[in-house]
Amino acid sequence: MKNQFSKSTPLTERSWQTEKQSGAVALERLAGLFEAAPLAVLTGAGISTDSGIPDYRGAGAPPRTPMSISQFMEDPAYRRRFWAGARVGALRAAGVAPNAGHLALARFEAAGLTNGVITQNVDNLHRRAGSRSVVELHGNGSVIRCVEHDHRFTRDQVLGWFDELNPGFAARNAAAEIAPDGDAIVSGTDSVETPTCPECGSILRPDVVYFGELVPKPVFETAESLVASAGGLVLIGTSLAVNTGIRLVHRAQLRGIPIAVINRGPTAIDARESVSVRIDAGAAETLEQLEQILR
Numbered sequence: 183m184k185n186q187f188s189k190s191t192p193l194t195e196r197s198w199q200t201e202k203q204s205g206a207v208a209l210e211r212l213a214g215l216f217e218a219a220p221l222a223v224l225t226g227a228g229i230s231t232d233s234g235i236p237d238y239r240g241a242g243a244p245p246r247t248p249m250s251i252s253q254f255m256e257d258p259a260y261r262r263r264f265w266a267g268a269r270v271g272a273l274r275a276a277g278v279a280p281n282a283g284h285l286a287l288a289r290f291e292a293a294g295l296t297n298g299v300i301t302q303n304v305d306n307l308h309r310r311a312g313s314r315s316v317v318e319l320h321g322n323g324s325v326i327r328c329v330e331h332d333h334r335f336t337r338d339q340v341l342g343w344f345d346e347l348n349p350g351f352a353a354r355n356a357a358a359e360i361a362p363d364g365d366a367i368v369s370g371t372d373s374v375e376t377p378t379c380p381e382c383g384s385i386l387r388p389d390v391v392y393f394g395e396l397v398p399k400p401v402f403e404t405a406e407s408l409v410a411s412a413g414g415l416v417l418i419g420t421s422l423a424v425n426t427g428i429r430l431v432h433r434a435q436l437r438g439i440p441i442a443v444i445n446r447g448p449t450a451i452d453a454r455e456s457v458s459v460r461i462d463a464g465a466a467e468t469l470e471q472l473e474q475i476l477r
């Protein structure tokens with residue numbers, strides 16, 4: 183194509199083509215890793231951004247103030263704001279669904295290409311997509327448990343109790359601003375009644391690992407066992423800012439199995455020699471392309 187810029191464009195054009203080609207080569211190399219199937223998979227927030235859930239650590243993300251569990255346990259006003267926000271946020275979360283990336287991973291597992299999925303996400307989207315072997319390192323926000331006896335309920339059940347205790351509250355506050363964590367920022371919660379455990383009356387909390395809490399040991403051990411029995415480890419949509427993810431990478435390195443990274447933007451392990459495939463692209467588009475090659 184000739185135009186007035188033709189003299190200055192060849193270099194740019196060539197480097198763009200090289201980049202594009204290396205992306206295709208990386209994808210082929212990733213597909214090649216599946217000769218050692220099943221592979222283990224670790225996902226982070228980047229796989230859910232295509233479902234409309236923001237990535238707190240991704241580029242341009244708003245600053246995040248993580249909820250601390252001591253605040254939640256010790257301050258009734260904090261729990262009132264939490265449940266009010268969760269109730270109003272749920273009105274708008276109704277449209278959130280698994281995306282092409284979650285669905286592809288569920289098909290990979292069904293085909294024996296992966297041994298399930300280890301995830302740092304609490305959004306329940308892997309299970310909803312049909313993945314069977316799901317290790318949720320940070321828990322599952324759709325499960326609510328009581329702090330005294332571990333009685334378990336669904337979030338929908340507890341939000342229903344919230345509505346019985348606070349008739350009309352959700353509708354009156356439907357226009358409230360939504361925070362990055364998906365919950366609404368609701369003011370005027372002083373008179374809100376918070377639901378408690380119907381079995382024992384104790385405080386109800388989401389079954390997620392909050393700031394200041396540790397990943398439960400049996401959960402981490404299950405994740406380790408998936409890495410221990412895999413022919414490779416594929417990291418998807420995570421910058422590996424979380425320590426638990428790095429520990430699983432170390433397990434893979436000790437075993438000498440190949441590691442692939444699919445993530446938009448830099449990760450903590452980009453410089454490591456053990457990373458044999460690096461794809462800087464979105465999770466859903468990459469997994470769809472990978473599935474076409476594997477077919």
Ligand SMILES: [Zn+2]
Nearest residue numbers: 328333379382
């Ligand atoms: Zn209870």
